[in-house]
Amino acid sequence: QQPVQSPQAVILREGEDAVINCSSSKALYSVHWYRQKHGEAPVFLMILLKGGEQKGHEKISASFNEKKQQSSLYLTASQLSYSGTYFCGTEGYSGAGSYQLTFGKGTKLSVIP
Amino acid sequence: EPEVTQTPSHQVTQMGQEVILRCVPISNHLYFYWYRQILGQKVEFLVSFYNNEISEKSEIFDDQFSVERPDGSNFTLKIRSTKLEDSAMYFCAQPLARWYFGPGTRLTVT
Numbered sequence: 001q002q003p004v005q006s007p008q009a010v011i012l013r014e015g016e017d018a019v020i021n022c023s024s025s026k027a028l029y030s031v032h033w034y035r036q037k038h039g040e041a042p043v044f045l046m047i048l049l050k051g052g053e054q055k056g057h058e059k060i061s062a063s064f065n066e067k068k069q070q071s072s073l074y075l076t077a078s079q080l081s082y083s084g085t086y087f088c089g090t091e092g093y094s095g096a097g098s099y100q101l102t103f104g105k106g107t108k109l110s111v112i113p
Numbered sequence: 114e115p116e117v118t119q120t121p122s123h124q125v126t127q128m129g130q131e132v133i134l135r136c137v138p139i140s141n142h143l144y145f146y147w148y149r150q151i152l153g154q155k156v157e158f159l160v161s162f163y164n165n166e167i168s169e170k171s172e173i174f175d176d177q178f179s180v181e182r183p184d185g186s187n188f189t190l191k192i193r194s195t196k197l198e199d200s201a202m203y204f205c206a207q208p209l210a211r212w213y214f215g216p217g218t219r220l221t222v223t
Contacts, residue, residue, distance in 0.1 A: 002155070032211070032212060039219075040216070040217075041202075041204060041214050041215065041216045041217045042156065042204075042214055044211060044212070044213075044214075047211050087155065087156065089156075089212070091208075094169055098144075098161050098163065098168040098169045099208075100146075100158055100161065100169070101146075101158075101206070101208070101212050102158065103155050103156040103157070104155065105154070105155045106155055
């Protein structure tokens with residue numbers, strides 16, 4: 001079952017902050033965050049493995065609450081280059097016994113001057 | 114940084130034709146995956162390949178699709194008789210320390 005992302009879209013002015021949320025109804029082994037520009041492959045941002053873990057990547061950070069099966073991506077002081085679609089991917093075992101990375105529908109972020 | 118590579122970057126084909134998409138993994142890791150993304154939609158799981166066999170496949174991966182490892186290292190995704198709705202970006206991926214995605218092949222079926 002795919003994770004649920006919110007919001008679906010957000011428009012920011014340069015310098016503003018945003019939070020993108022990702023939740024799952026299944027137990028999670030890890031959460032992965034990607035950013036995708038139009039026509040390109042998803043670019044890996046970060047992976048979170050442990051409950052309550054937080055990570056940072058430039059001005060982009062994320063948290064993972066394993067018990068709540070939720071993750072949030074925090075973008076601070078946004079730049080024009082942050083524009084794109086952000087996907088969370090949740091890693092877990094499928095019903096057939098193999099493990100998969102399942103993506104949410106994405107959050108389209110537009111940063112305007 | 115290691116890379117997964119894919120060829121071709123873009124393929125245009127007519128409905129009903131066969132296409133073969135190719136991927137070179139980073140290493141001979143046991144797990145290998147194919148994903149698909151229709152324009153404007155999310156990235157969807159197609160099939161996983163473990164130890165030279167299909168491990169799991171989604172409902173998208175019907176009898177028109179097949180995966181092979183023709184020379185023991187590279188992977189191929191074949192669509193036997195393409196349909197208009199097969200138009201999408203196709204990504205191969207490998208889970209190592211983190212998941213590595215190839216740059217994708219844009220398939221356009223006309």
